[in-house]
Amino acid sequence: MRVTIRDVARAAGVSVTTVSRALNGAADVGEETRQRVIEVAKQLNYRPSHVARSLVLRKSQNIGLLVSDFRKGGHHFLYDVLVGVHDTLAEYGYDVTLVSTDTARQQLVSYVDFCRARGLDGVIVMGIRLDDPYVEEVVESTLPSVVIDLPLLSRHCGYVMTDxxxxxxxxxxxxxxxxxxxxxxxxxxxxxxxxxxxxxxxxxxxxxxxxxxxxxxxxxxxxxxxxxxxxxxxxxxxxxxxxxxxxxxxxxxxxxxxxxxxxxxxxxxxxxxxxxxxxxxxxxxxxxxxxxxQPRYEMGCEAAKMLVHMLQKGEMPSGTLLPPQLVVRETA
Amino acid sequence: MRVTIRDVARAAGVSVTTVSRALNGAADVGEETRQRVIEVAKQLNYRPSHVARSLVLRKSQNIGLLVSDFRKGGHHFLYDVLVGVHDTLAEYGYDVTLVSTDTARQQLVSYVDFCRARGLDGVIVMGIRLDDPYVEEVVESTLPSVVIDLPLLSRHCGYVMTDxxxxxxxxxxxxxxxxxxxxxxxxxxxxxxxxxxxxxxxxxxxxxxxxxxxxxxxxxxxxxxxxxxxxxxxxxxxxxxxxxxxxxxxxxxxxxxxxxxxxxxxxxxxxxxxxxxxxxxxxxxxxxxxxxxQPRYEMGCEAAKMLVHMLQKGEMPSGTLLPPQLVVRETA
DNA sequence: TTGCGCTTCCAAAACGTTTTCGGGTATATT
DNA sequence: AATATACCCGAAAACGTTTTGGAAGCGCAA
The missing domain is CATH 3.40.50.2300 (Response regulator)
Structure with a gap:
């Protein structure tokens, strides 16, 4: 069925260890064997399983986009932010999975548990209101998060909003x-x-x-x-x-x-x-x-960037204000 | 760190097998032990790892939402469909992860490989154009898919669009x-x-x-x-x-x-x-x-439903036309 | 010869689940 | 009394990776 690292190893005449090393650019593998492994891998159209990798590395390269109220209005806003988030997260090699508070709530489960069960590395929260019970969770949890349009700041939670x-x-x-x-x-x-x-x-x-x-x-x-x-x-x-x-x-x-x-x-x-x-x-x-x-797209980008920096460089979360821009038309 | 099934087993004084069975509602586990296991699991706030489960079950309960051109216009359309997809997929217990053709293309990888690497069970495609090279892939691949707004029908590919x-x-x-x-x-x-x-x-x-x-x-x-x-x-x-x-x-x-x-x-x-x-x-x-x-939201729902039926019941994909509705206002 | 440091490679453990197969009891059947 | 039948339960393998801790070979110095 699926072509695994074992298949590559066999075809290249080396161990799985070596295949893993060769493909991940580790140091201690001979140059010729590395080339051979790479060649064979391409030959077999080998794609490492993200799932297996997530399991052993204990991180999924997958971040959640928590939307508090999908349905209700705000189309433009949510969509543009979403696209911004997706684009820059993709750039950094992260996937994004949609999470709505509704489904979490419906399963009577804290949103943090919801994310942890899925192995999400972090979460970007948007559309949440100040009086939402999840707010407390967001600021207190150790799950890295950044909130959009709500000034929540804590050890693991940053925010970005327009000024x-x-x-x-x-x-x-x-x-x-x-x-x-x-x-x-x-x-x-x-x-x-x-x-x-x-x-x-x-x-x-x-x-x-x-x-x-x-x-x-x-x-x-x-x-x-x-x-x-x-x-x-x-x-x-x-x-x-x-x-x-x-x-x-x-x-x-x-x-x-x-x-x-x-x-x-x-x-x-x-x-x-x-x-x-x-x-x-x-x-x-x-x-x-x-x-x-409001720079909607940029807000998404900025939020994503902050989260990735927290994840990869262990940076502290911060609060960022993005400059709005006056657009003069006819009503004033 | 994370509380695993082993922790639950130890705390409940049973084997991991029994814990798994008890929590998944399997038949051959005594009623009292089942209750004990459930109680302990709740006690420890145990959440099964979706990642580990995906690995062994070889399905991720995760479907991809492939958007061909995120940025370009169509805001409303894409957003509403997306929400529909998300809502009904969530109902069926599936997660949805965003996939843009751009990122796949950028990595010089077929979109099917992209999905397979991530273990996606299926994919819903939207915003794709008839002359997109990915179209061929969609209809030929064995990855279950349903396309929105393009009448592509094959063994593993259905579609939904407005009439x-x-x-x-x-x-x-x-x-x-x-x-x-x-x-x-x-x-x-x-x-x-x-x-x-x-x-x-x-x-x-x-x-x-x-x-x-x-x-x-x-x-x-x-x-x-x-x-x-x-x-x-x-x-x-x-x-x-x-x-x-x-x-x-x-x-x-x-x-x-x-x-x-x-x-x-x-x-x-x-x-x-x-x-x-x-x-x-x-x-x-x-x-x-x-x-x-156009019934945008419903299109998303319908697409999701069809995909789930293909996945769970092995149903053949089909082409569904959703009825549009004339909205009379002032211009005619 | 022995010992040591490099380089290149591998066996095996680990990640957290599900599932197969079989083992043990108690109860019912012959 | 022996055997079959349920009913519970557990050991271990499997999923596909990464990583740890060596091992083998080799050159070189002592």
Whole structure:
């Protein structure tokens, strides 16, 4: 059936030890025998079994991509990060297997056990929320991990996220430069770490660029389209004089714009809008959405790179912030 | 370190054989010892090593998700399918590991070898094109596989795709029912299997519902936004009297609509438009796009199910067509 | 001759499971 | 009393690798 190292050894007239050494570039094997072994291996189309190798080496060159909530929205985000993770992990010679918290939860098993059973060398966590019970596990376990979009740092757990506070600052600064005097903020969900940071950036920027910070100008929209509509309505009811709004997500921003259309408010003339994320939609919606873009693909790459460094060089995990970028279109 | 089956055996005062049997529900182990073993295993938080098990069982309960071109567009499509695959595979107790043709190609290794080296039990292929050299491998290899969106059928290879010809028929029928008399078709790429099928459906439906089929009414737009713009311009140049257009993708349809806006053509009054795919964008664009939706998630599920049936019950692979669905919005 | 250091190779153990085959008891059958 | 029949259980082999601890050969110095 399968051609094993034993077959190669027999065909080359050496021991399995020598075959292993020859193929793995070990020192103590004669040059001519090495060549012969390599030749024979190619001849037989020999592929070492990753499984067997994993068993003896006690590492699988396989890392898990733990996704907390596969189904729910966030398509773009998760996908791009996933691709980034895959690409750079592949570069380093690692495979990636999908793990969803749902299946782990369903089997009533801690996610660490789930990963250990599969011999995963490490795990990249994304889409997890601050109030998820798995968070504790992530930071406490000795399984090397890096979390995306949640600032968790411990002995074996690093994180990478966009620089949300600066992203929010860019948004506000841009609104101000466009002449906005009274700027509102439609935030996402209070429990989300990114929301807190964006709020901080918003507040700092407002203090810096316009002066007083009026906390009645921040409302919450739950990251959804409808939430954006509702939240903007609420904001305008409280403060009819706002002339610019920063939304913590593009989806909410689009909802807000829909609300504006319904109410006869002109964007950006009556109300300037800037979103967050730069989802595909942003360029297609009319008017095209000005937004601050997250480097989704790069986040995946960075997370993968950090994990590999932890694994291979024993580096300590760290927290990395990736710079967002303001994309100016038509709404502000 | 790791708690193995031996530890459990020792703690329970039985042999490893018995532990294995007890935990795997084999028949010949006394009920009391079984309970004792289970108790001890839970006590020690024992998790069988999937790696060791894979080695001896010669199957990994792990299937590969081969993505031909991760980066390029198709975000929504690939992501939804991926989630569907993952969900149902998880249900059946299989893990899924990501495989991109790029990495295989880069290592100058056939994708089958790539999968075999990793001990994958089967593979689900998506995003592959008809002219990809891997196609031959897929149909000829004995590695169980199912392909998405490409009608490849062989002893070990099945496929699942949407019923593109009926999808196209729905589109045409709807345009006709809206009163269109002269209907154009902006197809994708000539080499894509789906394009051929949609063309067939279009032609059949035109013959059935309007009468003569004029092949000058079909142009190609390469599935891109710009391609859609160009193609529609070309179509209108050749036949200014078309009053309805079916686009083989939403992206092209949106491009076409942009072209209409630029030319002062009213949609749907002057020109009715229906797209294909139902990407997220479709509902947000103005006017909202009428389109025929592909059951992306279900395609993933179906593919996974077929593969599992092949693996577990030795079923022969088959070709399944999933019904698309017309989503009527504002453009037609 | 002996001893020593190189180089090149190998036998065997180990990784953590499953499974085959057979051994031992107790109970039922002749 | 002998034998068959269940029923439990265990020793050992197997899966395909890597690695440890020598061993054999050889040249060279003492």
């Amino acid at each position: 949300n506070v600066n992203g929010a600052r860019y948004a506000v600064r841009h609104l101000v430069s466009r002449g906005c005097k009274r700027i509102g903020f439609v935030n996402g969900a209070a429990h989300a770490a990114v929301s807190r940071e964006r709020l901080r950036g918003f507040e700092e920027a407002v203090r810096q660029y316009v002066g007083a910070f009026d906390e009645r100008l921040v409302v919450y929209g739950d990251f959804t389209l409808e939430g954006g509509q509702r939240a903007l309505a609420e904001l305008l009811a409280k403060s009819p004089d706002v002339d610019g709004v920063f939304f913590a997500s593009d989806l909410m921003a689009i909802g807000g714009i829909q609300h504006c259309k319904a109410m006869g408010i002109r964007v950006p003339d009556d109300l300037a809008v800037v979103g967050f994320d730069d989802i595909d939609l942003a360029r297609f919606v009319t008017p095209a959405l000005t937004t601050v873009a | 593109n010809v009926n999808g196209a028929r729905y589109a045409v029928r709807h345009l006709v029912s809206r009163g269109c008399k002269r209907i154009g078709f902006v197809n994708g790429a000539a080499h894509a299997a789906v394009s051929r099928e949609r063309l067939r459906g279009f032609e059949e439906a035109v013959r059935q519902y309007v009468g003569a089929f004029d092949e000058r009414l079909v142009v190609y737009g390469d599935f891109t936004l710009e391609g859609g713009q160009r193609a529609l311009a070309e179509l209108l140049a050749k036949s200014p009297d078309v009053d309805g257009v079916f686009f083989a993708s939403d992206l092209m349809a949106i491009g076409g609509i942009q072209h209409c806006k630029a030319m002062g053509i009213r949609v749907p009054d002057d020109l009715a438009v229906v797209g294909f795919d139902d990407i997220d964008l479709a509902r947000f664009v103005t006017p909202a796009l009428t389109t025929v939706a």
